Amino acid sequence: MTDSGTYVYAVARDGGHTGPVDLAGVAGTPVHEITHAGLVAYVSTVSLEEFGEEPLRRSLEDLDWVGAMARAHHRVVEAVAETVATAPVRLATVYRSEEQVRDLLERWHDDFVEVLSHVAGRREWGVKAYVDPATSASAPAGEGGGDGGGESAAGTGRPGTAYLKRRQASLRNREQRWRQATARAEHIHAALSAVAAASRLHRPQDPQLSGRDEWMVLNGAYLVDEGLGEEFAAALDALRGQDVDLELTGPWAPYSFIALEFDRADLEVSGDV
Template sequence: MATDQGVYLYAVTRDEGEGPGDVAGVAGAPVRQLAHRGLAAFFSTVSLAEFGEEALRRSMEDLAWLEETARSHHRVVEAVAALRPTAPVRLVTVYTGEAQVRELLDERHEQFAAVLARVAGRREWGVKAYAVPGREEPVTDQQGASPGAAYLNRRRAALRSREADWRRAAEHARAVHEALMDIAVVGRCHRAQDPQLSGRREQMVLNGAYLVDDERAAEFAQAVEDVAGREVAVELVGPWAPYSFAALDQDGEAARGDAS
């Protein structure tokens, strides 16, 4: 491989034959498959002028570039996951060449095998819950209060109402999570998204990810519908490849899902 080229890695699977065909990868690059010791890595050959360390530092601040790259990455991972159990790799994971990918498959062979066994026959679902604003109680201005004092009273009452709404919604969200954990194999709560990312004005009180057996997917979706209530608006998204439950940490251990 030329020194000005690198290997962009998407996912690792078991070596079970052909890949997803002519799906396009990042920057429109073809997707290739590298088989090694019973595992298969899906990758594209990319230019280091765009995906090298220095270039990536600049590109990661370009939201349009980042969005397009993430979309292409996700497209490849989903195409692979439709065929077999898949361990997605983090966005913009780039190696110097195929030899380095083989080293990865050697060094973390047992961890990849464990991850793939855990996610086989399962998909990731996301559940997001948002606090539903309640109706603010009217505030009666005290007789003789100045306009400024009356305004402050109304302001304090509005803040108390919003805080009470949030507490009720958070309690309901915990109950939603517990109910879904009765069906999911494992689940975890991610950090709540900012409204600019979620696209909703309401405050997010649950950003859950759940690994669910394929045969229980309909049951899980029905449970999400059943647990939605007056306090929260619940949104079901997915299914996806198991991004939240298939990653390896920096020490090479399989990351475990949890309900924390």
């Protein structure tokens, strides 16, 4: 029989609740529960021919494969989060046996309980802010007389001077626009953080990931009480305008607010994504 491992999606408290049923996980594998020490881990049994350390290392270079795995992982986590406070586990976290998962729940019991208490009754919302950089170079500075523009350049026999002055003015304008946009993003983040129970700033995404050419000046995550979702969305709407495009996503499971890093030290088989 092919060696198998245990793929872990999320951990929750074992409160006797009924979790999601007939749920398919990565590679179409059924999802089941492992309960221990008052906690429950949502897992799948996977083949180590596909999810062992070396196969994973190769597969993680295939973006289509990674995308399909990430969607399946996210689908399971979100299904669990709909029923109970959930601590999502990092993508591609695989143990060699279910006994190792029980050992994890035993040794990290207090940490899981603390995290789950913090996120209970709360969901994560994401906010991205975009600014069009083209507006930063729209001012026609450096053209014409008064500042050594086109006429003086022609008179001195240096036709490149006017271009250089316009280029410098454009860069100054762009830098000023960036400072204004980032200051605006800081104000937006502060205002939204006042409504949230916790907040976190992520690194702005590259345009290839965001799918947009504009500057991403804010990539924030906000942990919001379930009863304050509408208030949070209203606070966001009040911040729209001033050439900043705000994008709201969620609610999600609290991915950004789970600080446990047990997989790095404890896993025998793992893939870091």
